[in-house]
Amino acid sequence: MKSSIYVFVICGLFFAAVGVFYGFYTDFSEMVGFPALLLVGAMALMIGVYLWLTDRRVGRQPQDNEHAEISDADADYGFFSPWSWWPIACAGAAAVAFYGIAMGWWIFPFGAVLGLVALVGLAYEHDRGDHAH
Template sequence: MKAESALFAGVSLFFAVSALVYGWFSAEPAGTAALAVSCLMSALVAFFLWQRHRKDGPLPQDEKEAPVHVAAGPVAFFPPSSAFPVLAAAGTALLGLGAVYGLWLFLIGAGVLVPGILGFVFQYGSRDA
């Protein structure tokens, strides 16, 4: 996680310099505030990754000569096929359209989205973990 921490620290530095330059040459504060918040958010991620690196030590990805099998973990279960992602996506789209066109379409979207989410959650509920 050392490389990831350095990457996000660089992103934070970029946003900090951009905020300073933008704030100096611009008359409106909204862009400067957005860049400053972006700097703080990326600095938070960099700090988190740095703390995890200090606590957990180097990962296999941090070592140049680490073999691939060292970083391999258990293989997770991936469902072969499911209609629930399509149902959830359609429900989300209808919710968004309902926010624009009216309550009736919003309610239809909620009626489509709820079974999609419940199907996602409980589709393989009886399967042993």
């Protein structure tokens, strides 16, 4: 995690310096690039500070150990059903809803209703049928 901290802090300082240089180069008359570069630098610094605080709280991570195995960084990601069709239904509902936002608002409620049905199906798929607990 230490290398990630260094990368984000260095990128943040770089973008802040480039933003200030860009502002002086354009006499601060072009007000899109200067604030954008400063904001990119601020966001990179925020990520670097977050990683630094997390590293300080958590301690030594497996990726910081040169003799660590790949399996040392494995974590429990939860339980997922490889046979489930509900994520595809969720994706289809999101596609219909976003299509409705882009093409016509009258389509959006259909996508929202399909999304609610898909989310309920995804949440309760282990409570009924062959895989009920």
